Amino acid sequence: MTLSSHDVFNAPDWWRQAVVYQIYPRSFADANGDGIGDLVGITSRVGYLKELGVDAVWLSPFYPSALADGGYDVDDYRDVDPKIGTLDEFDEMVAALHAAQIKVVVDIVPNHSSNRHEWFKAAVAAGKGSPERERYIFRDGKGEAGELPPNAWPSGFGGPAWEQVIEPDGSQGQWYLHLFAKEQPDFNWDHPDVHADFLKTLRFWSDRGVDGFRVDVAHGLKKNLDPAFDAIARILEGTDLFGDGQHPLWDRDEVHEVYAEWRAVFNEYDPPRTAVAEAWVAPHRQARYSSPEGLGQTFNFDLLRARFESDHFYEIIDRNLRAAAEIGGSTTWVFSNHDVVRHATRYGLDGEGMSAAAPGGGATMGGNDGKRWLLDGGDPADVDQAKGLRRARAATLFMLALPGSAYLYQGEELGLQEVGQIPDEARQDPAFFRSEGREIGRDGCRVPLPWTREGGSFGFGPGGAHLPQPAWLGDFAVDVEEGDPGSTLTLYRQALALRHELECAESLTWFEQTATTLGFERPNGWCAVMNFGTEPVELPEGTVLVSSGPLTEGQLPGETTVWVRR
Template sequence: MPLASHDVFTAPDWWRQAVVYQIYPRSFADVNGDGIGDLKGITSRVPYLQELGVDAVWLSPFYPSALADGGYDVDDYRDVDPRIGTLDDFDEMVATLHAAHIKVVVDIVPNHSSDRHEWFKAAVAAGKGSPERDRYIFRDGKGEDGQLPPTALRSIFGGDAWHRVTEPDGSPGQWYLHLFAKEQPDFNWDHPDVHADFLATLRFWSDRGVDGFRVDVAHGLKKNLDRPFDAMIRVDDGVVDAGDGQHPLWDRDEVQDIYAEWRTVFNEYDPPRTAVAEAWVQPHRQARYSSPAGLGQTFNFDLLRADFSADDFHEVIDRNLKAAAEVGGSTTWVFSNHDVVRHATRYGLPPVPARAGAPGAGEAGRGNDGKQWLLEGGDPAEVDAERGLRRARAATLFMLALPGSAYLYQGEELGLQEAGQIPDAARQDPAFFRNREIEIGRDGCRVPLPWTREGSSFGFGPDGAHLPQPSWYADYAVDVESADPASTLNLYRRALALRHELECAEALEWWEVSTSVLGFARPNGWCAVTNFGTDPIPLPEGEVLLASGQLAAGELPGETTVWLRR
């Protein structure tokens, strides 16, 4: 397939309005037949990605790991997990993607390492007070024999956020902080070695052709643990004060000093490397991570958490575009990723009652992202899959017309539903095993992709898949959808091709805003209109370019988006 007339690949600021496709490597494509996706599998599917029309791929972690948290427990930041491939395989993949004019973004995990990392093993072996321990956050315990955790902080995955080590002499010893699993000890970002090592890692991958980085837990690196925090709180509690007017763990002002250092490294390259922050912060703080002096972009999860509502979409888009413009950054949009229920399913869930004080009263989407439904049984019969897909197609087409970067998650271009009913014995996500009373885990969106209707693992690989694939995956296979002009896959292909042709300045003007309809125009006359209601409305004037569903004569059906040229 020839390259699009507008080629983002050659632009130095390619990331500002790019379409970035997230690949979860273990579940994308398996070449060697071990049931786990690999780098060669990604390389083999580059023609598919090129035909889809994406500008970049973002790879979730592929580093050596015990998989205590899906690869976010990293043993070695400058190598490839042998189950996924080798550095040579990585170089081949990057070269193949670049030849197809597709940029490469990789995950970097700076908040914590694996407990198998050479630094952490050295820290445990060296003992209390050693320089090796200073690279992590070790504290003496409370109580007569130090048998109690240093504070009452609770981990994201449940239980204490501290774990006690055995000292080299065999005695019970100090405790280390882990905001996530105990296999993920937090780095001490007050230590110069940590700064220097991550700068080396950024250069290592940049020298191998990586174009950008997705920064995991970007808001969590700097911490203030001076107070005892005796109250039993979770580490994600948003109201705790460290005594200096800031949260002790999240979004502290000094974290931006780290990213200023990183920006210096990024600017050593031509074109400069870029980054996007995973930062779950208050809306008025998001733009700090988007500053050109820092990372450049931050994930905007607001649409992911919003109801399928004109009011919600309008507020979220308006606020985020203004915030990005204030710092000269570029905003991002996303509906699905490896951590949340797929949006084709979220939008099809039955209504949920509003929680006290929580926004989003009527629809499944905001406030719980569908996980409560899974926890309570996840019966696919409760999902209106047809409506969920209709809304997902409409929302995505609306989003793809917005200025800023669009992040897509593998399989959403097929309209994949969440694999909701996975046997407990087959699950892999530590969130399920450590916190199953309140957390179902994220395996349902990480099930390997279906490439063919027939064959072993629906074409994912020659000999099965590491997570069970439901039988209905056959209907969503790439070969099935490629042959159907009305499929979600072909809608995405047409939308991305048109987006390249129509791309213009990062601005929009609202021209229709109501409780059920939202429409805007880009500076070149490209318009998007979504009917969020269920009843049809008159079709706005203009040349119809594309629609998320079939248009009736002179009408825009409910839960449908249309692109126009005016």
């Protein structure tokens, strides 16, 4: 049966093949003119999102935060940062999106809170041995006076994973675990209060109409800190950070007990709420996160890291679809997000255009080529932008034909390039400051969007933008691309409209795999073929529906994808 977007919106399993658009709220649209994107700004652009054709939006954190890690240091899980809006404005935004048949997914950050969270402030104030400290992971230090950290565990953001507190009497005190920034103390998920409070949070947002959750660091909640810190520290120094549920910090089997609790809450609603896990785990460990008894889906970052090669795409896609089919789950696909160099830039660099993953945590600042490019200064002249955009359009069109959910990052529908050259004094990503400039950070993919060619912030808002926007950004503005039949925005709109019309059973059949081409057919005769090479190849038989670039007579040009209907 052919589905319409209205049917997808109302289906209980809408998420299985949804197109989800990630919004980084601070950089999407600013309604009040303070230079920071806000919820009212998002509401003002619902018409744009509807015309684009997405099924859902995923909002990166909008909670009160000191922004020690871009909002992933949460002060209060059941409120909105005043700089971004209010709960009433959140409700108005959800109502507007739902009226446009668009679902709402929000980020939830269960591994750690902010050090400004009321629980953590109470833990520091209460002192050693208090019930308040048991909600986090506090340990005595080593050395004669406890002046050394409990062990040598490294933080994912550099430096030690332990921070010492000052006790209420003014003395040097215990140390708390933070696997990321020191402003992000890890919760103790063996404590019942932590379980109960997150169930309360899930119900709070579900009651406000939220349809699903993106679970940050989903594989990191449960930890085994016994019996010997030093032995565990030696494990962390090894090269294999995953294993089969035996690692002391990551991907422990016990974490699925948490998600079984969450699933029970999701199923209290009609339709059931859903979730997608950010779980950087070995491929054979992904299935439990995306099982129907768990969260439902797991982010699959494999294509984000893929070389622009036929055999690499084939292996990744085939393996992930087989794994999803074995458990009755649904897979996900993504090329760009708020943590990595935009794929239109990665694919325009001299190397493979890959973006690597950081074990246990998330993406690096762009990985391999992207990171090298940033560290070299991020000069746009170093990027073959035409090649990068051509490859990005081809890869995305191919991905949009796959079974499963497609995750898009704001601005990729405009073909946006990464903003590489940002003055040091204008940077905001804490990674830049923590590393004293050795890590350039993620600001380049978080620069506010251009809505109009003209204006002080290209239509982002009346008061400028919180990150500098280069002059060339105006060339990618929405109002420039809307009237251009060959623009990337037009391509995305055409592809998403066709995807709704053609959506069918979650399976495919490969019919072509060569050194330079890859093609598959969906059960209703919908075919996608990508030419990874530079020389044209013969077009497949059928009616051409859409292509990522101009076609020549009877041929598919290099670095181009086409959809046909047989």
